[in-house]
Amino acid sequence: MNDERRALPQKQLCMVVGAAGVRGMPDVAVPAGYLVRGYRKGDGVTLAETLQAVGFRNCGVDRVVETLADADRRAGSALVEYRGAIVAVTFASRTSATETNPVTGRPGEPWREGVLDYVATHPDHQGRGLGRATCTAVSRYLVEQGCETVQLLTDDWRLPAIHLYLSMGYEPVMGRSDMPERWAAIMSELETQGHAHA
DSSP: OHHHHHHSOOOOEEEEEEHHHHHTOOOOOOOTTEEEEOOOTTOHHHHHHHHHHTTOTTOOHHHHHHHTTSHHHHHHOEEEEETTEEEEEEEEEEEEEOSOOTTTOOTTOOEEEEEEEEEEEOGGGTTSSHHHHHHHHHHHHHHHTTOSEEEEEEOTTOHHHHHHHHHTTOEEOOOSTTHHHHHHHHHHHHHHTTOOOO
């Protein structure tokens, strides 16, 4: 079994929350001077700068404009503006599937799933609740559009982001044999850092 886990190619972690969990998310106030809003024409340059500052190196202005060409994605994405610059963002996306519904557990039951994409807060503005504000806004938008679940993908090393997602009600998806071990290591590290999760 351990050999089998080692043979698996690295895959991002998946987390999911149901519509009821999204509806229970509390409102998030951002500090004075910050504004949570939707995408506007002209946001591309500072939005790309924020995405690149957190490691999305291939997200230049052209990629941002291409990503937001979809009307639904544009309408559902949440940005935080500060002094005319975009300093935080979460993009909305959606998928449809007919595999096992992660909420009911019934195979073959169709569901609509929202997706949080490109969650990013510029390093100069982290620790102010901006990621929580954009993730909450996008999660709510997706549920209002009829999504039964909202999922996101993340990496094992993004511990502050994982702590945020867990605190919002997102739960780990154990979709592969290596996931329980990886999640146990993450939970242990979060506890070591003083971020124990119930």
